[in-house]
Structure formats: C-alpha cells, structure tokens
Amino acid sequence: MWILISPWFLKWFTPKNISGITIFPFIILDKNSLRNDKTFINHELIHIYQQMELFILLFIIFYYLEYLYRLLQYKNADKAYRNISFEREAYANESNYDYLKTRKWFSFIKYW
Numbered sequence: 001m002w003i004l005i006s007p008w009f010l011k012w013f014t015p016k017n018i019s020g021i022t023i024f025p026f027i028i029l030d031k032n033s034l035r036n037d038k039t040f041i042n043h044e045l046i047h048i049y050q051q052m053e054l055f056i057l058l059f060i061i062f063y064y065l066e067y068l069y070r071l072l073q074y075k076n077a078d079k080a081y082r083n084i085s086f087e088r089e090a091y092a093n094e095s096n097y098d099y100l101k102t103r104k105w106f107s108f109i110k111y112w
C-alpha cells in the first residue's frame with residue numbers, strides 16, 4: 001500500500017469535500033497532514049482489504065450500484081454514501097486499530 005498526496009486528483013476525479021480515496025494499492029490524500037491521522041488511514045486500509053477481496057473492479061461496481069440503491073432509499077447523497085456496506089464497515093471499525101488483524105474475509109456483507 002502506498003500513500004500519495006494529490007489535491008488535484010481529488011479535485012478533478014471525486015465529488016467535492018473528499019479528503020481521501022483508496023484505489024488499491026494507493027491511498028490518495030489531499031494533504032500531507034492526513035498521513036498522520038491514524039483513524040483516517042485505518043478507514044482507508046479497511047477499503048484496501050475490501051478491494052483485494054473483490055479484485056478491485058467488482059468493488060468499484062458494487063460500491064457504485066449500492067450507492068445508487070441507497071440514494072433511491074434515502075434521497076440524500078451524504079446519507080446514501082454513509083450507508084454503503086463498505087463505508088458502514090469502515091466507519092464502524094476505523095477507531096479499532098486491531099480490527100484488520102482479526103477481520104474475517106468479506107466482513108462488509110454483515111453491514112448490508
């Protein structure tokens with residue numbers, strides 16, 4: 001896993017107000033200070049594991065399909081994003097720094 005700092009990438013290729021994105025094997029951040037944010041990095045590392053399990057491309061497909069589904073469900077972009085199974089797992093466990101040591105494969109399914 002490599003951490004890259006690229007504000008322009010996030011500005012041009014992601015929705016507004018995103019400070020980081022994970023595209024295996026990279027975690028792309030908008031500023032260097034986030035590199036030391038243990039909780040933020042742990043959140044992105046959980047996405048690295050999810051992406052490995054789904055060979056990256058399937059992760060991207062499922063992520064956006066579930067986003068569209070949640071958008072229809074909640075009719076609110078932020079609420080839809082927060083309720084994607086992958087995000088639910090990451091937010092629920094981002095402060096547990098030992099989570100990835102004990103996490104079982106495909107754990108995001110439990111967060112559907």
Ligand SMILES: [Zn+2]
Nearest residue numbers: 043047087090
């Ligand atoms: Zn996330």
